[in-house]
Amino acid sequence: MAMFEMAMIATIVLVQIGLLVTMNLGVAQTHPHEVYIVWYVFSLFFVLILGLEVLAFQNSTTLLSVCGPYENTCKTIYDLMTDVGHELAFLGFLAAIIVLPQILAWFLSGLFGAASAPIFIRALLQFSSWSIVKFAACLAGIKFAHSVAAWTLHFNYSTPGFKDDLFSGLLILTVAFSYASVATTPSFFRIESIPPLYRLHLFFTRRHR
16 A cells, blocks of 8 residues: 555656646746746745754754744744735735726726826736745745654654645646746736727727827
């Protein structure tokens, strides 16, 4: 049973690594610097969390307890780095205060042909896209660190934590590069790539021509 389980783990890992390599090759062709940044963020948090895991193991304590009197601060930071909902809420808040007023003004003034193209939309989309990619790289690094610690420090690869962190870490990293491959396509942030919306924009701005 143990051999079959290990074979299944190895198969899933190899498939995910294959997808990850494919995504990396695609993004690296046009955005090599961004590929480096994503891997740097992953490596930074992998090394940081693994180091804390080693300290916790040596002192026979929990991960966050190694922060001593700053445990609550460390917990807050850790939660921010691993809370997907918080990241999405932050990006949603930015979109709400920057994008929604412009979209509404564009639509209302467009009814009279007096609309102007919203500003900062493309910049916000780019910022949001790469923020999600880097957050995912950070989270993947943390997941990998927990998985490696369970395997190398506690010699326990049969626990759900080891497998869940390993699989989710690989999946999150693959999703990050998949999203990056979409976000780096030339037409991703251009209204011209959506013909119906572009025609509506031309109609809404007809008074300016």
